[in-house]
Amino acid sequence: MFSSHHESFEDIMNDGVISYFPFSDGKDDESWPKHSEERMQRREATFKSLSAIINHFTSSGQPITCIVCTLSMPVVFKVAREHRVPLAVYWIQPATTLVTYYHYFHGYNELILPHISEPTYEVSFPGLHSVKIRNMPTLLTENKPTEVSKIIMRALQELFEYMDQERPIVLVNTFAALEDVALNAIRPYMDVFAIGPAIPPLGALQVSEAQIHLFKQDEKDYIEWLNIQSERSVVYLSFGSLLTYTKRQVEEISYGLQECGRPYLWVVRKEGCAEEVDLFLRELEESNGMVVEWCDQLQVLSHPSIGCFVTHCGWNSTIEAIVAGVPMIAVPSWSDQPLNAHLVETEWRVGVRAERGAEGILTKKELVSCVELLMGGSEKATKIKENANNLKKEAQDVVGTSGLLEISLRGFIKRIRDQERDVNK
Numbered sequence: 001m002f003s004s005h006h007e008s009f010e011d012i013m014n015d016g017v018i019s020y021f022p023f024s025d026g027k028d029d030e031s032w033p034k035h036s037e038e039r040m041q042r043r044e045a046t047f048k049s050l051s052a053i054i055n056h057f058t059s060s061g062q063p064i065t066c067i068v069c070t071l072s073m074p075v076v077f078k079v080a081r082e083h084r085v086p087l088a089v090y091w092i093q094p095a096t097t098l099v100t101y102y103h104y105f106h107g108y109n110e111l112i113l114p115h116i117s118e119p120t121y122e123v124s125f126p127g128l129h130s131v132k133i134r135n136m137p138t139l140l141t142e143n144k145p146t147e148v149s150k151i152i153m154r155a156l157q158e159l160f161e162y163m164d165q166e167r168p169i170v171l172v173n174t175f176a177a178l179e180d181v182a183l184n185a186i187r188p189y190m191d192v193f194a195i196g197p198a199i200p201p202l203g204a205l206q207v208s209e210a211q212i213h214l215f216k217q218d219e220k221d222y223i224e225w226l227n228i229q230s231e232r233s234v235v236y237l238s239f240g241s242l243l244t245y246t247k248r249q250v251e252e253i254s255y256g257l258q259e260c261g262r263p264y265l266w267v268v269r270k271e272g273c274a275e276e277v278d279l280f281l282r283e284l285e286e287s288n289g290m291v292v293e294w295c296d297q298l299q300v301l302s303h304p305s306i307g308c309f310v311t312h313c314g315w316n317s318t319i320e321a322i323v324a325g326v327p328m329i330a331v332p333s334w335s336d337q338p339l340n341a342h343l344v345e346t347e348w349r350v351g352v353r354a355e356r357g358a359e360g361i362l363t364k365k366e367l368v369s370c371v372e373l374l375m376g377g378s379e380k381a382t383k384i385k386e387n388a389n390n391l392k393k394e395a396q397d398v399v400g401t402s403g404l405l406e407i408s409l410r411g412f413i414k415r416i417r418d419q420e421r422d423v424n425k
Helices: 036-059 075-083 095-115 147-163 176-186 224-227 247-260 275-284 297-301 317-322 337-347 362-373 377-400 405-423
Strands: 068-071 087-091 169-172 191-194 234-238 264-267 288-290 305-311 328-329 351-353
Touching: 036 075, 068 075, 068 362, 075 087, 075 264, 075 297, 087 351, 095 147, 095 169, 095 191, 095 337, 095 351, 169 176, 169 264, 176 317, 191 405, 224 264, 224 288, 224 297, 234 247, 234 297, 247 264, 247 362, 264 337, 288 405, 297 305, 305 317, 317 377, 328 362, 328 377, 337 351, 351 377, 362 377, 377 405
Parallel strands: 068 087, 087 169, 169 191, 234 264, 234 305, 264 288, 305 328, 328 351
Antiparallel strands: none
């Protein structure tokens, strides 16, 4: 969190469009709370800090008209209610997971929990196609939840308890052509606005303005390297910012890439990697590809040389691939990723799911099989590429002038204004 010593509003950051106000949870060490008492102390400190920001704007004649938050900040629900400010929840996963979690916390947990050890057991949620246990968000099916999982589940429970008390406004990073069924399934319970794909327009990627990245990009010129590759020839691999590779996993992927013989761009954050893994990767770079620590993923996916994307299926990565029209090899791990992989393979048919072997390892054999399927000329590969291109066109239509994205955003603004007017009556 930001420093708890921040007390002045005079040094607020402003980039000309957005003002950035630090807030505090009472700690300066970026640590997680260790017990329930400390969690309550931090929530109270966060409440006071955010309330001070709202009071500052109110006293300055610029009252806050809406608060947008994610489920990671449930204390904001109390802040909005206390200050009578309209609140919108920004759901950063697909609408399908929103439906799944909603029904889990409204009785379906009793149906799911007895079957969490049965991966092929199917559950039918109202308005959705049936979903197998193996494809559900892992938070709902863990035998031994981690502390992080418990914290997230508490936040989710608090979110849906809030939603039961209020008619919530929910912004979802999706669009109707992608998740029309799920959006219609959840609308009886909340006011949902599809505001996706929430990514920069592809034509704006070459602008010189500074862009915000979670990690520093690799200094290697991967774009120049991509420029000399043939169209749709490169295998792009990235498993997100949280994965730590084991030596065995690096070896399996490496041997698979070498056996494929296709050019590849592989993103591997070496922070946290064992020295032997780092050495192995340096030797690998001498073969048919490039290994980088980070890159501008949307720019890479939009490059004409990319033929397929081997991904953990985090939602941001998934929707970026959809916008770029790139077929996916889904290698899900946790959270919403298995459900996203199910959507990719079964609902949208824009990719295939790679099956992990013993100890959760993506084997050389499985990687080669999936790459050759997607990069080959089979009837299935052709259909997947066609579906991916069709969804790309749908995404372009959504963000076009007077497209559904603009209509949805205008509807959201109108809803906030109506709610603000009702509050001030």
